Amino acid sequence: MRNTQCYWNARLFIGIVLTTNKGVIIMEPEINKRKTEHIRLCLEENVEGVNMSTGLEGISFIHNALPEIDFNDISTETSFLQKKLLAPFLVSSMTGGSALATEINQNLAIAAEEKQWAFALGSTRALLESDAHRDSFVVRKHAPTIPVIANLGAVQLNYGYGVDACKKIVEETEADSLVLHLNSLQEIVQDGGDLNFKNLLSKIEKICRDLQVPVGVKEVGFGIDGTVAKKLHDVGIHYIDVAGAGGTSWSQVEKLRTEDPLREVAAEAFNDWGTPTKDCIVSVREKLPEVPLVASGGMKTGVDAAKAITIGANLIGYARQLLEAATISVDEVLKEMERIEFELKMTMFGVGVKSLDDLQATKRLKIMGKSLLDE
Numbered sequence: 001m002r003n004t005q006c007y008w009n010a011r012l013f014i015g016i017v018l019t020t021n022k023g024v025i026i027m028e029p030e031i032n033k034r035k036t037e038h039i040r041l042c043l044e045e046n047v048e049g050v051n052m053s054t055g056l057e058g059i060s061f062i063h064n065a066l067p068e069i070d071f072n073d074i075s076t077e078t079s080f081l082q083k084k085l086l087a088p089f090l091v092s093s094m095t096g097g098s099a100l101a102t103e104i105n106q107n108l109a110i111a112a113e114e115k116q117w118a119f120a121l122g123s124t125r126a127l128l129e130s131d132a133h134r135d136s137f138v139v140r141k142h143a144p145t146i147p148v149i150a151n152l153g154a155v156q157l158n159y160g161y162g163v164d165a166c167k168k169i170v171e172e173t174e175a176d177s178l179v180l181h182l183n184s185l186q187e188i189v190q191d192g193g194d195l196n197f198k199n200l201l202s203k204i205e206k207i208c209r210d211l212q213v214p215v216g217v218k219e220v221g222f223g224i225d226g227t228v229a230k231k232l233h234d235v236g237i238h239y240i241d242v243a244g245a246g247g248t249s250w251s252q253v254e255k256l257r258t259e260d261p262l263r264e265v266a267a268e269a270f271n272d273w274g275t276p277t278k279d280c281i282v283s284v285r286e287k288l289p290e291v292p293l294v295a296s297g298g299m300k301t302g303v304d305a306a307k308a309i310t311i312g313a314n315l316i317g318y319a320r321q322l323l324e325a326a327t328i329s330v331d332e333v334l335k336e337m338e339r340i341e342f343e344l345k346m347t348m349f350g351v352g353v354k355s356l357d358d359l360q361a362t363k364r365l366k367i368m369g370k371s372l373l374d375e
Contacts, residue, residue: 029129029130029132031097031125031126031129031130032097032098032126032130032132032133033098034257035095035096035097035098035101035122035126036098036099036100036101037257038095038253039094039095039098039100039101039104039323039327041253041256041257042248042253042320042323043323043324043327045253045256046252047248047249047250047252047253047256048246048247048248048249048252048298049221049245049246049249049252049271049272049273049274050271050272051272052245052246052249052271052272052273052274052276053246053276053298054244054245054246054247054276054277054278054297054298054299054304055244055246055276055277055278055279056246056277056278056304056307056308058278058367058368059278059307059310059311059365059366059367060365060366061306061307061347061350061351061364061365061366062351062364062365062366062371062373063350063351063364064350064351064352064364066352067349067350067351067352068352069349069352069353069354071345071349073354074345074348074349074353074354074355075354075355075356076088076341076344076345076348076356077356078314078315078356080118080147080292080314080315081118081147081149081176081177081214083118083145083146083147083176084116085116085117085118085146085147086115086116086117087115087116087117087341087344088305088309088314088315088316088344088356089115089117089118089305089315089316089317089318089337089340089341090117090118090119090120090149090294090296090315090316090317090318091108091109091111091112091117091118091119091120091317091318091319091322092120092241092243092296092317092318092319093120093121093122093123093149093151093179093181093218093319094108094122094319094320094322094323095122095136096121096122096123096124096126096127096133096136096137097122097123097125097126097127097130097132097133097136097137098132098133098136099133099136100327101122101133101136102133102135102136103326103327104323104326104327105121105122105136105137105139105326106139106142107325107326107327107328107329107330107332107333108139108322108326108333109139109142109143109148110142110143110330110333111326111330111333111334111337112143112146112337113142113143113144113145113146114330114334115334115337115338115341116145116146117146117337118146118147118148118149118315119139119143119146119147119148119149120148120149120151120179120317121137121139121148121149121150121151121173121175122151123151123152123153123181124137124150124151124152124169124173125152125153125156125161127169127172127173128161128165128168128169134172137150137172137173138172138173138174139173140173140174147176147177148173148174148175148176149175149176149177149178149179149216150169150170150173150175150177150178150179151178151179151180151181151218152165152166152169152178152179152180152181153180153181153183153187153194154180154181154182154197154200154203154204154217155182155183155184155187155194155195155196155197155200156194157180157200157203157204157207158194158196158197158198158199158200158203159194159196162203162206162207163206163207163210163211166178166207166211167211167212170211170212170213175213176213176214177213177214177215177216177238177239178207178211178213178214178215178216179215179216179217179218179241180204180207180215180216180217180218181217181218181219181220181243182217182218182219182220182224183219183220183250184197185222185250185251185270185273186220186250186251186253186254188251188263189250189251189254189255189258189263189266189267190254190257190258191254191257191258191259191260191263193254201231201232201235202235204217204232204235204236204237205235205236208235208236208237208238209236214238214239215236215237215238216237216238216239216240216241216294217229217232217237217239217240217241218240218241218242218243218294218296219241219242219243219244219297220243220250221243221244221245221247221248221249221250221274221297222243222244222245222249222250222273222274222275223242223243223244223245223274223275223276223277223279223280223297224240224241224242224243224244224275224280224284225275225279225280225283225284226283226284226285226286226287226288227283227287229242229283229284229287229288229291230287230288233288233291238291238292239291239292239293239294240284240288240291240292240293240294241294241295241296241317242277242280242281242284242293242294242295242296242297243277243280243296243297243317244274244275244276244277244278244279244280244281244295244296244297244298245273245274245275245276245277245297245298246274246276246277246297246298247277247296247297247298247299247319247320248298248319248320249270249271249273249274251267251270251271251273252267252271254267255267255268277295277296277297277298277299277308278307278308278311280295280297281293281295281308281311281312281313282311282312284312285311285312292314292315293312293313293314293315294313294314294315294316294317295308295313295315295316295317296316296317296318296319297317299316299317299318299321300318300321301340301343302339302340302341302342302343302344302345302346302347303343303344303347304316305340305343305344306343306344306347306348306359309356309359309360310359310360310362310365312360318340321336321340322336322337347359351364352364363375
């Protein structure tokens with residue numbers, strides 16, 4: 001048996017000590033400590049950008065007083081990565097590589113399987129660099145039928161990781177896809193961050209060409225615009241997760257971790273940095289009309305999801321909105337998921353549509369105060 005003791009102060013996580021039943025003390029590797037610290041900060045601190053929103057508040061629905069449908073006939077079924085989903089939702093990449101992450105990912109995976117949502121792991125770099133908490137990434141036993149997405153920082157392709165590493169990640173996680181995350185501003189603020197983002201596009205192309213599963217790309221909260229998305233799609237990226245601004249800001253998370261006063265002060269200047277999620281969706285959809293598009297970044301409700309779908313999103317990702325529940329139990333996660341699903345269906349009933357295709361085509365919208373019904 002093994003006991004975990006965590007030592008904190010008000011601002012800085014000091015370390016994790018694992019004590020075995022023989023009294024042997026083992027210090028966690030740095031990468032595993034960082035994963036636990038990220039979870040704590042996202043749960044306990046204000047890590048959203050300042051004066052920054054998703055932009056979805058500029059969209060509103062025009063109520064349909066005579067919907068002419070039965071609420072019980074509404075379907076939110078869709079598919080992603082050639083697998084059926086009962087709702088257009090994704091548990092977005094959050095964590096892995098720590099004791100707490102193991103419990104969180106297990107609860108999320110079990111709930112995602114029950115609700116038939118897609119599920120994305122946090123960065124699997126820790127899986128390659130440390131033997132600690134490998135089970136935090138092995139969720140297929142809890143989610144046998146839904147899409148499972150593994151995750152690696154794209155910048156790691158400049159630091160010794162290539163096709164073989166990506167294949168190992170996919171094999172060990174039994175993933176249906178690999179998503180490469182782009183997190184340049186986070187790496188700058190992070191102590192010891194990896195800053196060489198040079199010539200990544202050609203390396204991403206090689207991963208897309210040689211990996212046996214579809215490869216996607218996501219940001220981590222600052223957004224992907226249409227111009228960048230097209231470059232990525234042109235080299236083989238299968239889907240884009242815009243991960244726009246309006247939710248967690250990872251420069252703000254790392255600001256709370258850094259021991260460098262320069263980085264701490266500089267990060268403050270970027271607390272309103274990024275492209276709002278709405279603008280990312282519109283921009284990417286304009287450049288890439290057919291590419292599978294995931295909208296994440298500040299998504300909190302089913303109404304948010306409905307708005308994102310009407311402007312071009314196919315799948316909606318939720319992260320911190322589910323995190324606290326995932327630290328408690330599967331049932332708490334399911335309650336959050338049920339709320340989001342009900343809110344989406346309630347929105348669809350409110351405008352009188354029975355399917356996601358009909359929702360995407362509805363003109364019962366006001367965008368920046370202008371009614372589409374008038375067009």
